[in-house]
Amino acid sequence: MIRYFIPFTLLCATLAFASCGDNEDNDIDVPTEEVVPGTNHNVLVAYFSEPLPDGVDASTSASRVIVNGDLYGSVEYMAIVISEATGADVVRIQTATPYPGNFDDLASQADNERQNDIRPALATEIENFDDYDVLFVGYPIWWYQMPMAMYSFFDEYDFTGKTLIPFSSHGGSGWSGTVDDIAGMEPNATMVDGYSISRNSVAGSADGIREWLGRIGMSEQ
Numbered sequence: 001m002i003r004y005f006i007p008f009t010l011l012c013a014t015l016a017f018a019s020c021g022d023n024e025d026n027d028i029d030v031p032t033e034e035v036v037p038g039t040n041h042n043v044l045v046a047y048f049s050e051p052l053p054d055g056v057d058a059s060t061s062a063s064r065v066i067v068n069g070d071l072y073g074s075v076e077y078m079a080i081v082i083s084e085a086t087g088a089d090v091v092r093i094q095t096a097t098p099y100p101g102n103f104d105d106l107a108s109q110a111d112n113e114r115q116n117d118i119r120p121a122l123a124t125e126i127e128n129f130d131d132y133d134v135l136f137v138g139y140p141i142w143w144y145q146m147p148m149a150m151y152s153f154f155d156e157y158d159f160t161g162k163t164l165i166p167f168s169s170h171g172g173s174g175w176s177g178t179v180d181d182i183a184g185m186e187p188n189a190t191m192v193d194g195y196s197i198s199r200n201s202v203a204g205s206a207d208g209i210r211e212w213l214g215r216i217g218m219s220e221q
């Protein structure tokens with residue numbers, strides 16, 4: 001944890017990045033549109049989430065969320081709130097080879113994948129992907145970008161003509177440029193204003209998520 005928490009903190013303090021706050025990082029600088037409220041959509045929530053394994057102190061890592069006694073990954077919890085509020089189907093993006101079960105090995109594998117542009121094979125297959133016109137896509141920030149499994153995901157699926165709504169959880173880095181990365185990989189998708197939140201705020205985030213869904217016209221299906 002120390003390996004990345006200290007750099008985030010130093011960056012925030014030294015450079016006063018606006019994106020280091022909890023919830024202030026939801027303005028994104030790619031062309032966006034609102035989804036038309038009241039329209040019938042086929043909606044999918046696709047998310048990647050790797051809650052830290054048992055034995056890691058949740059008070060310091062804060063990467064596991066406990067709500068009403070149930071344990072979730074941060075992005076997983078956001079995905080559940082979104083799917084419940086919109087009636088969307090939900091799918092978890094998983095790699096063919098699971099990630100290591102301890103933080104140090106996970107962090108070093110993720111860093112190696114990032115540095116060498118390794119795009120891991122996915123176990124998840126969305127056979128009816130073409131049926132969906134609105135897709136919420138969720139991921140944590142890993143090493144200042146999306147996990148490489150998300151690059152595999154965007155390689156595999158073509159979002160042409162679809163509405164793509166990103167959501168994310170982070171430990172201080174905010175969006176970290178990931179929305180622009182997605183827009184670059186999916187230039188023919190319509191991007192809608194997404195929602196990014198610090199892992200420290202996820203457990204109490206349901207109302208904020210529902211407000212955001214209302215703002216983009218996605219709270220009532």
Ligand SMILES: Cc1cc2nc3c(=O)[nH]c(=O)nc-3n(C[C@H](O)[C@H](O)[C@H](O)COP(=O)(O)O)c2cc1C
Pocket residue numbers: 004008048049050051052062063064072073074075076106107108110139140141142143144145169170171172173174198199
């Ligand atoms: C390997 C790894 C790298 C991470 N790198 C960053 C980072 O660069 N910036 C950041 O803000 N948070 C970083 N985090 C923290 C996660 O973004 C944060 O804990 C997130 O809420 C995890 O979501 P999840 O529980 O759904 O996987 C990292 C976490 C892991 C496991």
